[in-house]
Amino acid sequence: MQIAVVLYPGFTALDAIGPYETLGPLPGAETVFVAEQAGPVRNDRGNLALVAEKSFAEVTRPDIVIVPGAPPVAVEPHLGGGPLLDWLRTADVATTWTTSVCTGSLMLGAAGLLKGRRATSHWLSLDHLASFGVTPTGDRVVFDHKYVTAAGVSSGIDMGLTLAGMIAGDRHAQAVQLLIEYDPQPPYDAGSPDKAPADLVEHFRTQGLPSSSPAR
Amino acid sequence: MQIAVVLYPGFTALDAIGPYETLGPLPGAETVFVAEQAGPVRNDRGNLALVAEKSFAEVTRPDIVIVPGAPPVAVEPHLGGGPLLDWLRTADVATTWTTSVCTGSLMLGAAGLLKGRRATSHWLSLDHLASFGVTPTGDRVVFDHKYVTAAGVSSGIDMGLTLAGMIAGDRHAQAVQLLIEYDPQPPYDAGSPDKAPADLVEHFRTQGLPSSSPAR
Numbered sequence: 001m002q003i004a005v006v007l008y009p010g011f012t013a014l015d016a017i018g019p020y021e022t023l024g025p026l027p028g029a030e031t032v033f034v035a036e037q038a039g040p041v042r043n044d045r046g047n048l049a050l051v052a053e054k055s056f057a058e059v060t061r062p063d064i065v066i067v068p069g070a071p072p073v074a075v076e077p078h079l080g081g082g083p084l085l086d087w088l089r090t091a092d093v094a095t096t097w098t099t100s101v102c103t104g105s106l107m108l109g110a111a112g113l114l115k116g117r118r119a120t121s122h123w124l125s126l127d128h129l130a131s132f133g134v135t136p137t138g139d140r141v142v143f144d145h146k147y148v149t150a151a152g153v154s155s156g157i158d159m160g161l162t163l164a165g166m167i168a169g170d171r172h173a174q175a176v177q178l179l180i181e182y183d184p185q186p187p188y189d190a191g192s193p194d195k196a197p198a199d200l201v202e203h204f205r206t207q208g209l210p211s212s213s214p215a216r
Numbered sequence: 217m218q219i220a221v222v223l224y225p226g227f228t229a230l231d232a233i234g235p236y237e238t239l240g241p242l243p244g245a246e247t248v249f250v251a252e253q254a255g256p257v258r259n260d261r262g263n264l265a266l267v268a269e270k271s272f273a274e275v276t277r278p279d280i281v282i283v284p285g286a287p288p289v290a291v292e293p294h295l296g297g298g299p300l301l302d303w304l305r306t307a308d309v310a311t312t313w314t315t316s317v318c319t320g321s322l323m324l325g326a327a328g329l330l331k332g333r334r335a336t337s338h339w340l341s342l343d344h345l346a347s348f349g350v351t352p353t354g355d356r357v358v359f360d361h362k363y364v365t366a367a368g369v370s371s372g373i374d375m376g377l378t379l380a381g382m383i384a385g386d387r388h389a390q391a392v393q394l395l396i397e398y399d400p401q402p403p404y405d406a407g408s409p410d411k412a413p414a415d416l417v418e419h420f421r422t423q424g425l426p427s428s429s430p431a432r
Binding site for chain 1: 240265367368386391396404416
């Protein structure tokens with residue numbers, strides 16, 4: 001079983017690493033980080049590079065595809081077409097699961113893979129997702145056929161654990177959860193637009209998703 | 217403000233990325249990934265490399281140090297001394313916060329920085345931590361003076377958010393939490409040894425922390 005994690009300039013690191021750490025331990029799985037060209041790929045904040053071991057041309061039939069999200073400025077250049085969408089459409093023909101985290105679902109939508117399906121995305125990108133003929137939902141993890149989409153950034157951990165359980169059984173997924181000690185205790189209850197302070201939600205709804213972080 | 221994330225061969229990626237995504241947005245902060253030598257550093261599972269932008273020699277006075285953990289096989293070679301512990305001791309002189317995730321606290325302990333202090337680690341490594349004159353605690357995030365230690369792997373997210381709130385205020389940390397949509401909904405309640413199925417906990421207590429994942 002081959003798991004392909006897609007990298008592209010400006011991706012959000014936790015979007016990729018959450019599913020990687022939870023799906024990577026699947027029995028018999030090998031994971032490959034893949035990009036248009038093999039080599040280091042820089043993230044949204046610009047100070048971290050992950051290495052793509054293979055190019056798109058070298059990874060043609062992955063069983064599971066994971067598409068991390070990124071700020072709009074890094075996602076939008078791909079939405080009109082190009083190597084990334086082409087590769088997604090080709091790879092998707094043979095996948096058992098095609099997955100995304102955060103705005104990664106916009107890539108799947110733009111590739112035409114989610115037409116008529118239910119899917120999710122970062123809470124600030126749900127309207128954009130709808131523009132691809134998708135029924136957007138605010139759920140944290142959404143399954144529709146073989147398409148699994150997760151909400152913003154950190155939700156990829158929940159998506160990965162859920163999918164790991166479906167593929168390899170509850171006990172395997174519980175072992176993964178125990179080993180990564182995923183017993184979340186956030187210091188605030190501000191992780192979704194219906195829980196965060198209303199003025200903060202309004203601020204980002206007006207401003208849109210920042211290009212890197214709230215500090216910039 | 218400079219944040220240094222320490223990389224070494226065999227580190228666990230989520231240990232580094234959790235605090236990176238939550239502390240990186242601190243106002244005025246620049247983050248640097250640092251290792252004994254600059255260049256790609258491969259993780260515990262061997263199929264992912266993060267790029268260290270700077271060598272230890274180039275990063276001498278970081279304000280915040282983050283030491284990710286790793287399976288014992290990757291941590292133990294450092295515990296007797298060497299460039300990593302030397303750098304930690306030197307850097308620690310000027311830090312405002314010295315932090316770790318998972319077995320990263322064993323590095324801090326071996327460097328002598330936690331003597332007489334309370335700290336935590338991966339649940340399977342708490343006894344080992346005690347051998348460095350530390351009072352181990354099973355809490356998810358432990359503050360003692362400027363030393364902040366987090367439990368296993370995913371707890372670095374909670375640690376990062378908590379510390380971000382202390383440094384830049386609740387509103388900043390809530391904005392970070394909202395933007396990474398950290399509203400955890402794990403599919404199981406198996407993320408700590410007191411919640412996971414008892415036979416699974418016993419299995420790992422007998423076997424010890426696996427070198428990479430439950431599947432190997």
